[in-house]
Amino acid sequence: MRHGYSISNSIMFHMITCYFENNNKAKKGLRHITVNAIVIHENKVLLGKRGTVGGKVMLESGKWGLVGGFFDRDENLAQAVKREVLEESGCEIDNLTLFRINDNPNRPKEDRQNVDIIFSANLVRQIPKKDEEISHLEWFPLDNLPPMEEMAFDHGEDILLYKEYLKKKHPIPLLGLT
Numbered sequence: 001m002r003h004g005y006s007i008s009n010s011i012m013f014h015m016i017t018c019y020f021e022n023n024n025k026a027k028k029g030l031r032h033i034t035v036n037a038i039v040i041h042e043n044k045v046l047l048g049k050r051g052t053v054g055g056k057v058m059l060e061s062g063k064w065g066l067v068g069g070f071f072d073r074d075e076n077l078a079q080a081v082k083r084e085v086l087e088e089s090g091c092e093i094d095n096l097t098l099f100r101i102n103d104n105p106n107r108p109k110e111d112r113q114n115v116d117i118i119f120s121a122n123l124v125r126q127i128p129k130k131d132e133e134i135s136h137l138e139w140f141p142l143d144n145l146p147p148m149e150e151m152a153f154d155h156g157e158d159i160l161l162y163k164e165y166l167k168k169k170h171p172i173p174l175l176g177l178t
Contacts, residue, residue: 031113031114031115032070032071032113032114032115033070033071033114033115033117034068034069034070034071034114034115034116034117035068035069035070035071035077035080035081035084035116035117035118035119036065036066036067036068036081036084036116036117036118036119036155036158037066037067037068037081037084037085037093037096037118037119037120037121038066038099038118038119038120038121038158038159038162039067039085039089039091039093039121039122039123040120040121040122040123040142041122041123041139042139043141043142044139044140044141044142045139045140045142045145045159045162046067046089046091046123046137046138046139047064047065047066047067047137047138047139047140047145047146047155048064048065048066048067048088048089048133048134048135048136048137049062049063049064049065049134049135049136049137049138050062050063050064050065050133050134050135050152051131051132051133051134051135052132052133052135053132053133054132055132058133060152060153062135063150063151063152064138064146064150064151064152064155065151065152065153065155066118066155066158066159067084067085067088067089067091067134067137068081068084068085068088068116068118069084069087069088069133070084071117077098077117077119078096078119081093081096081117081119081121082096085121087131088131088133088134089126089129089131089134089137090126090127090128090129091123091124091125091126091127092123092124092125092126092127093121093122093123093124094121094122094124095120095121095122096119096120096121097119097120097121097172098117098118098119098172098173099118099119099120099158099161099162099165099172099173099174100116100117100118100158100161100172100173100174100175101115101116101117101118101173101174101175101176102115102116102118102154102158102176103115103116103175103176104154104176107153107154118158120162142159142163142166145159161174
């Protein structure tokens, strides 16, 4: 069936297969899952200045953001965030805590709706690494962050919510919020 579901019967179960339009290429109207980490070490948070991909300027290039990226097929959320943080920063992390699920359909500065799964994590070790997606890495004291206008997407909001959580220890994960 075009643009929808194909249902086939089996002896014991029904199987539903979903087909995407445009030869299986994701359209801007689809939702994407991203993972990001608020990596903490000695009361500092790791931020990366967004760079390029394949030599092309990324969305929000030159702005500071949390380290993370897209969720890949055949991995769970913990594997995804650990992989992304290691790929982009050379940092191994542990003590993952699900902090926030940001599903705001009107997230700023996005060309599509990404559902962002944000974890807090601790640094295990950092191995120097260069990744083109991050032009510069820096550990910022939680009380001395870059100005909000220098932050990519709504990552500054994530960090402010994390700082508030440290003061009040309210229940997490935070869901939604606009």
